[in-house]
Amino acid sequence: MEQFDNIDDYIEDLKGKLANNPQCGNTHYNLGVAYLARRDFVEAESEFLDAVANSPKMAEAYVQLGGIALQRGDMKGCMNYNIQATQQRPFFAVPWGNIGFVQLQMGEVDQAHKSLKKAIKYDPDFVQAKVTMASVLINMQDYEEADKLLKDILDAHPEFGPAWNNKAIIDAHFEQWEDAKKCIAKAEEFGFDVPEDFKKEVESK
Template structure:
């Protein structure tokens, strides 16, 4: 990518490579990533499907397809693609984290916990999986474990908004309203949109 002035030149170069070698899974994958960078999801999806057609073991392409499915709200396809990624590369943490996220969204905390545990065993510093696991632990009522995990996460990723939001939930649960308000401010500084009702409740209680 470095040698190209813009994304269009890079896409044109990849397309010319595919004309010479249409069955190169890597080139299809790179073209898919290039389309994603300009938010052209349909073209990206087509290229990732071509990538796995030519290179069926390319776990990263399944993960990207899962991300596109998630972007359009298709949780079942997102789950299916990430499961396929783990079948190709069982020790790749990212799809396990994504599977955990989907199960959490579907309300299956036990399955979510199991998948996220796998993701974090493979990559203990996988921030997104740490944050999702803390959400699952909060949903299961295990605030102590969630808090421990968030402490580890936020020491290394001080601007990780979802982590601060979850920390705010834990502090609110403990009745530490002013601490919760500080965590909400940090979540928002990090670009995270804190649910309005929760923010209002914390502000009211912290102000008393």
């Protein structure tokens, strides 16, 4: 990629390329990503829609559209775009991870379990999917499995806040309050907002 001093120059350059070749799905996609970097979600969405209009098989653009939908709180939209991504690229782990996340948020725990299994199968190092899977296992009250999974994640990624939060939930379930407290501190140290109610519960023990 050519070097640009700032994101605005890069955006102008991509717009110039599109003026010469408006049907290039890749350029629309890159422009969408550049707008996302600027947190300009409306422009980004428009470019990703143009990307899939010109390159209907571009699974990544569907994933990005799903992310924008989620940002707006549109769970259904997020789900639908990620399903479209899996239809274009069935072995692409990211949309399966996103689908599992949305299913969990919607309380569809068994479906989430299936989707996340696929995500982890297609990309065994997909940390976000593994942490969501740990949340699913906690929901299924399979605390031992969840604990094993989280230990693996934290061995490899000790700075991953959401994993520490899940570990705290498991420690609290086993009434290991001191451990839970340490895990909450770690989760917060790495930027995760631990729910106040849960913190109070652990501190009161």
